[in-house]
Amino acid sequence: xxxxxxxxxGGYSFNIDEDAYAELKHYLKNLExxxxxxxxxxxxxxxxxxxxxxxxxxxxxxxxQVINIEDVRQTILVxxxxxxxxxxxxxxxxxxxxxxxxxxxxxxxxNRVIGGVCSxxxxxxxIDPVIVRILFxxxxxxxxxxxLVYLILYIVIPEAKxxxxxxEMKGNPVNIHNIKDSVxxxxxNVRKKMKF
Amino acid sequence: xxxxNTKAQMRKGILEYCILSVLSRNSCYASDIIKELKEAExxxxxxxxxxxxxxxxxxxxxSYRWEESQQGPPRKYYELTEAGRTYxxxxxxxxxxxxxxxxxxxTR
Numbered sequence: 287x288x289x290x291x292x293x294x295x296g297g298y299s300f301n302i303d304e305d306a307y308a309e310l311k312h313y314l315k316n317l318e319x320x321x322x323x324x325x326x327x328x329x330x331x332x333x334x335x336x337x338x339x340x341x342x343x344x345x346x347x348x349x350x351q352v353i354n355i356e357d358v359r360q361t362i363l364v365x366x367x368x369x370x371x372x373x374x375x376x377x378x379x380x381x382x383x384x385x386x387x388x389x390x391x392x393x394x395x396x397n398r399v400i401g402g403v404c405s406x407x408x409x410x411x412x413i414d415p416v417i418v419r420i421l422f423x424x425x426x427x428x429x430x431x432x433x434l435v436y437l438i439l440y441i442v443i444p445e446a447k448x449x450x451x452x453x454e455m456k457g458n459p460v461n462i463h464n465i466k467d468s469v470x471x472x473x474x475n476v477r478k479k480m481k482f
Numbered sequence: 483x484x485x486x487n488t489k490a491q492m493r494k495g496i497l498e499y500c501i502l503s504v505l506s507r508n509s510c511y512a513s514d515i516i517k518e519l520k521e522a523e524x525x526x527x528x529x530x531x532x533x534x535x536x537x538x539x540x541x542x543x544x545s546y547r548w549e550e551s552q553q554g555p556p557r558k559y560y561e562l563t564e565a566g567r568t569y570x571x572x573x574x575x576x577x578x579x580x581x582x583x584x585x586x587x588x589t590r
Contacts, residue, residue: 297555317529326536333512333532336557340513366527 290352296332296339300346306355312454313362320368323474338365392446392455401440409455493524498534499577500524502562502570505544509561535560543569 291307293300302310317334321327338361345357394405397415404422408415425432446452497519504510504518512535519525538544543566548556562570 321533324533324536326540330532330536333536333558334529336555337512337516337528337532364528366529370527371529371533 295342296336298339298343300339300342300353301351302353302358303355306353306358308448309355309362310358313358313367316368320372322478323470334365341365389454389456390451391443392451393440393443394452394455395445396452401436402445403436403439403443406443406446406455407439412456490526493526494530496577497524497530498538499570499573501531501534501538502543502566502573505560505562506567506570509559511549511557511559515560538566542566 289304290301291304293302293307293310314331314335318327318331321330324330341361341364342353342357345353389410391410392406393402394409394415395402397405397409399405399419404418405415407413407418422432422436425435444451446455500519500522501515504515508514512531515535516525516528516531519531520528525531535544539546539560542563544560545563546558546560549559550556
């Protein structure tokens with residue numbers, strides 16, 4: 287048995303599994319970030335939602351009343367990920383390091399050794415957690431600093447409990463493209479809000 | 483060099499031209515445009531269409547009206563504007579010039 291969420295997508299009402307909802311929300315948030323620089327981003331997103339609702343409606347029957355995660359994934363494949371839509375910047379090196387999705391740092395207690403701090407950091411920056419752990423151990427040997435830093439991080443970084451948090455935890459590699467893009471997007475977001 | 487990537491770049495360039503062409507024959511809904519573009523294999527993922535449609539509308543090449551639907555919220559019904567038709571004629575010319583140029587190089 288699963289919990290479902292009731293959503294309004296493009297003016298239609300759907301019942302959707304909780305995990306499917308998390309993935310859908312993440313996808314739409316990601317799209318929103320990518321369209322942030324466009325003039326009519328709200329209109330584009332609204333059109334995309336309407337189209338997705340049309341697709342969802344074909345998946346609902348008398349025997350299947352709830353949208354599940356497979357439905358969401360298939361629909362995303364049809365609509366395209368932000369990387370599929372924005373392939374304008376050419377070389378495939380950029381594909382892997384494209385603009386950051388919506389993600390935050392959490393402790394990954396599913397993959398923890400002690401508290402999931404290293405797994406969380408590894409998930410956020412796409413580094414092998416083992417490397418992060420080696421760093422901490424090395425710091426710990428160098429005068430106990432590692433232990434203190436670990437404890438502070440353990441308290442400050444929240445644990446990824448819900449499904450949506452677990453998805454948000456897995457970020458994209460940090461490199462100059464990401465940083466430049468996120469700064470640019472933030473700047474545009476603030477600029478848009480100030481226009482009124 | 484990535485063949486898929488090069489093909490995608492080529493498709494991207496002609497997508498706007500194709501959208502206007504489809505609408506020049508009939509006014510229709512976005513989903514109809516998608517269907518034709520998919521059949522012609524000009525578009526791979528549907529999301530590519532929407533930013534382009536909106537940009538062309540903002541540029542005055544297309545307009546839409548809301549059509550009531552029997553089973554739900556109203557949908558956008560697109561049609562080409564006068565400016566759009568003129569633009570399309572120019573694009574037809576440009577396309578022909580492009581094809582001729584490429585053929586010239588290929589067959590030299």
